[in-house]
Amino acid sequence: MSSEISIRVDDVSKSFPIYAQPHHRLMQMFSVGEAKNRWFSEFHALSKVSFEIRKGETVGIMGRNGSGKSTLLQIICGTLAPSAGQVQVSGRVAALLELGAGFNPEFTGRENVFLNGTLLGLTREQIEAKLDEIFAFADIGQFVDQPVKSYSSGMYIRLAFAVAINVSPDILIVDEALSVGDEAFQRKCFARIERIRNEGATILFVSHSAGTVLELCNRAIMLDGGELLAIGAPKEVVSRYQKLLYAPADMVSGIRERYRKELHAIPGGKVEPAQSIGRNGAASSIAEAAELADAYYDPGLQSQSQLRFASQGATIEAPCLETLAGERVNVVRSGAEYVFSYCASFAQLGTGVRFGMLIKSVSGLELGGAVTSGTLDAIDVVEPGTSVRVRFRFRCLLAPGTYFLNAGIRGRVGEEETFLDRVVDAFTFRVLPDPGRLATGFIDFHVQPQVESVQPGDGA
Numbered sequence: 001m002s003s004e005i006s007i008r009v010d011d012v013s014k015s016f017p018i019y020a021q022p023h024h025r026l027m028q029m030f031s032v033g034e035a036k037n038r039w040f041s042e043f044h045a046l047s048k049v050s051f052e053i054r055k056g057e058t059v060g061i062m063g064r065n066g067s068g069k070s071t072l073l074q075i076i077c078g079t080l081a082p083s084a085g086q087v088q089v090s091g092r093v094a095a096l097l098e099l100g101a102g103f104n105p106e107f108t109g110r111e112n113v114f115l116n117g118t119l120l121g122l123t124r125e126q127i128e129a130k131l132d133e134i135f136a137f138a139d140i141g142q143f144v145d146q147p148v149k150s151y152s153s154g155m156y157i158r159l160a161f162a163v164a165i166n167v168s169p170d171i172l173i174v175d176e177a178l179s180v181g182d183e184a185f186q187r188k189c190f191a192r193i194e195r196i197r198n199e200g201a202t203i204l205f206v207s208h209s210a211g212t213v214l215e216l217c218n219r220a221i222m223l224d225g226g227e228l229l230a231i232g233a234p235k236e237v238v239s240r241y242q243k244l245l246y247a248p249a250d251m252v253s254g255i256r257e258r259y260r261k262e263l264h265a266i267p268g269g270k271v272e273p274a275q276s277i278g279r280n281g282a283a284s285s286i287a288e289a290a291e292l293a294d295a296y297y298d299p300g301l302q303s304q305s306q307l308r309f310a311s312q313g314a315t316i317e318a319p320c321l322e323t324l325a326g327e328r329v330n331v332v333r334s335g336a337e338y339v340f341s342y343c344a345s346f347a348q349l350g351t352g353v354r355f356g357m358l359i360k361s362v363s364g365l366e367l368g369g370a371v372t373s374g375t376l377d378a379i380d381v382v383e384p385g386t387s388v389r390v391r392f393r394f395r396c397l398l399a400p401g402t403y404f405l406n407a408g409i410r411g412r413v414g415e416e417e418t419f420l421d422r423v424v425d426a427f428t429f430r431v432l433p434d435p436g437r438l439a440t441g442f443i444d445f446h447v448q449p450q451v452e453s454v455q456p457g458d459g460a
């Protein structure tokens with residue numbers, strides 16, 4: 001293997017035996033000859049995966065649940081043997097795979113640091129020299145001298161991460177461990193990963209977050225059903241991944257087939273000198289994005305977290321999202337206008353009535369909304385038996401992702417204004433990926449960036 005290559009995965013496949021009945025496993029153990037193959041079927045977790053990662057690259061692996069990401073990482077780390085194919089790795093590997101791997105639960109944190117450090121090839125003196133730094137990073141206080149079986153998952157990951165990134169690895173392999181810690185710790189880890197990367201280490205990590213992959217990686221890999229479906233510039237791979245993830249069911253196999261054909265044509269797909277690949281990948285493919293340009297309705301996309309508060313004489317029904325032409329949608333494009341509407345039925349007299357909507361992120365961050373009027377302009381009286389359709393036309397300025405809509409009817413009960421009805425997460429919608437997007441964060445403020453040259457001495 002060339003000295004420039006850090007990881008080579010060559011035609012790797014992995015199958016697991018699947019037993020229809022628990023006792024079939026035993027039967028298989030005691031069978032001989034032809035009969036040996038009768039007791040199980042094979043599940044192909046990875047099929048003929050090949051790629052190379054150059055030293056110093058940061059590569060993100062994306063893929064749906066069960067697509068083979070963890071299996072691939074375990075094979076690269078040597079904790080799982082491939083059924084076929086080969087893996088070559090050059091350098092000291094520090095891996096954070098599943099929570100629990102690598103630590104002995106009976107040992108204290110301190111003992112596990114020594115155990116792990118030794119496994120990573122450090123001498124006792126080298127580990128001792130790093131101990132303070134490791135404990136400072138983990139920040140778990142007195143718990144360092146407690147058995148790790150008493151740790152919370154957050155404390156566990158803090159210590160595991162602190163060891164993995166403080167032993168100066170040549171290759172750091174992380175399987176979603178970052179999603180466990182709290183946000184402050186995650187940020188600290190990202191900063192540290194950046195440092196490790198700048199020191200020239202190779203980093204391979206699994207992430208479902210397009211933002212993280214775009215932010216950190218030179219290249220990205222997409223696995224789907226155990227197959228390598230994309231490798232190349234992060235923007236390109238993220239766009240393909242999201243397109244596959246959000247595609248209507250009848251388009252999925254066609255998209256997969258096309259990705260197979262285009263696998264080696266993706267910019268950045270070949271191993272090139274790391275510095276020749278832009279940090280955020282190569283040019284985006286607008287034509288790709290145009291394919292799913294139109295908003296559509298995905299029946300599988302439903303709010304699973306709808307929460308209705310006790311009604312006080314009014315009811316919200318049939319929340320929906322439509323294009324301006326009146327077509328029902330829940331997968332939309334950033335930049336286009338849509339109408340969120342719901343029906344409000346009044347069983348009792350309503351006074352001081354106004355209607356509202358609110359858009360939130362998956363984590364519940366309130367991104368924006370509106371009410372139909374201020375308190376002073378509220379509708380004085382709504383007669384019992386009245387039904388109205390409330391429409392909120394808005395321009396979708398949101399980043400690709402999933403969002404939730406709340407709906408509410410406010411009115412007076414006695415002297416107080418309160419909710420006559422309120423449905424949290426009444427509706428969910430998704431904003432399609434946009435590979436050409438330059439805006440960052442949730443909302444596109446149509447920022448107009450400009451870079452101009454200045455002469456030395458022109459002032460800041």
Ligand SMILES: Nc1ncnc2c1ncn2[C@@H]1O[C@H](COP(=O)(O)OP(=O)(O)OP(=O)(O)O)[C@@H](O)[C@H]1O
Pocket residue numbers: 016017043044045063064065066067068069070071072
């Ligand atoms: N020991 C095993 N025996 C049988 N099947 C297995 C075994 N390990 C993994 N699999 C199967 O192989 C497939 C790939 O699993 P893997 O954990 O690699 O996926 P993943 O992409 O990491 O998924 P996730 O995002 O959910 O972690 C899954 O369908 C899984 O059920």
